[in-house]
Amino acid sequence: MSSSSSTSPLAAFPAHRPRRLRRDDFSRRLVREHSLTANDLIYPVFVLDADSAHQPVASMPGVSRMGRAELFATAERCLDLGVPVLALFPVIDAALKTPDGAEALNPDGLVPRTVRELKSRFPELGIMTDVALDPFTSHGQDGLLDDTGYILNDETVAVLTRQALVQAEAGVDIVAPSDMMDGRIGAIRAALESQGLVHTRIMAYSAKYASAFYGPFRDAVGSAGNLGKANKKVYQMDPGNSDEALREVALDIAEGADMVMVKPGMPYLDIVRRVKDAFRVPTFAYQVSGEYAMIQAAAQNGWLDREATMMESLLAFKRAGADGVLSYFALDAAALLKA
Numbered sequence: 001m002s003s004s005s006s007t008s009p010l011a012a013f014p015a016h017r018p019r020r021l022r023r024d025d026f027s028r029r030l031v032r033e034h035s036l037t038a039n040d041l042i043y044p045v046f047v048l049d050a051d052s053a054h055q056p057v058a059s060m061p062g063v064s065r066m067g068r069a070e071l072f073a074t075a076e077r078c079l080d081l082g083v084p085v086l087a088l089f090p091v092i093d094a095a096l097k098t099p100d101g102a103e104a105l106n107p108d109g110l111v112p113r114t115v116r117e118l119k120s121r122f123p124e125l126g127i128m129t130d131v132a133l134d135p136f137t138s139h140g141q142d143g144l145l146d147d148t149g150y151i152l153n154d155e156t157v158a159v160l161t162r163q164a165l166v167q168a169e170a171g172v173d174i175v176a177p178s179d180m181m182d183g184r185i186g187a188i189r190a191a192l193e194s195q196g197l198v199h200t201r202i203m204a205y206s207a208k209y210a211s212a213f214y215g216p217f218r219d220a221v222g223s224a225g226n227l228g229k230a231n232k233k234v235y236q237m238d239p240g241n242s243d244e245a246l247r248e249v250a251l252d253i254a255e256g257a258d259m260v261m262v263k264p265g266m267p268y269l270d271i272v273r274r275v276k277d278a279f280r281v282p283t284f285a286y287q288v289s290g291e292y293a294m295i296q297a298a299a300q301n302g303w304l305d306r307e308a309t310m311m312e313s314l315l316a317f318k319r320a321g322a323d324g325v326l327s328y329f330a331l332d333a334a335a336l337l338k339a
């Protein structure tokens, strides 16, 4: 045998038996490289403008649109379980939806009102709001359209900037632009600074793909019907691209993002890893509605173990380099971690 055999992993047997460390729970725990804690979780909720409403979302079993009473109970549960942030997604009355999504700028609209109520009742709970027009537009797109139906960039950024200011003035802790317009992070950051809103954090949906996995979310916020057969490919990223995600993240960091996000999550863990390695900034992933629906559906059929799959899927985000995960499983996972 040549001397190169000493570098072959096979030649190392039996000196190296990787299974030794896997034999007992204590040594598995001792050498575990990554772990999940409640601190890593952000819980997204669908908010209705009502006191005691509770509407299950058919395509997301276990998830409901909720009125104020349930929302406040949910906020309390986040605090009990140590989940740091609640992310609000409004379900806007169809009668308030317009082509320009003007309701997004109403300082007494559902989102700013809810932010004020939550921050006064639960000041220590982090609150995050979505900056995008799709819950407010009659066409279900995230921005303004020109005559041909193309989503205008700079005109949309001007509106999103005002939307972010309304949310920040209501006291939200984190604004999260999910629209994928060019230049919106810089415009929002400049506007926040100019108003003295220097503490408002920006979590940028930096690498957000035009994904089929958002389907159940669009049912939940009621934009699916408005969007119809249209898609978001002229602003959200092409699922075939990876280098482009790094360019998007670089722009958002340069424009003033405090945290960046990759979305969807599980099918895009390669992007999470590349972003973390390249930039070393706080990096988040969104385990989106369709990912949640898949796990729930399989579990309901008895095809997957719900708890084990949920925990493994969340841990996988940490291993891929994410600092945290937005997940509809956040409360259930935090409860298991506490048990």
Ligand code: PBG
Pocket: 130, 131, 132, 133, 134, 142, 178, 179, 213, 214, 215, 216, 217, 218, 232, 287, 288, 289, 290
């Ligand atoms: C829209 C928005 C979407 C999600 C979060 N913000 C849907 C979309 O872009 O069409 C999806 C979240 C999910 O699927 O859980 N601005």
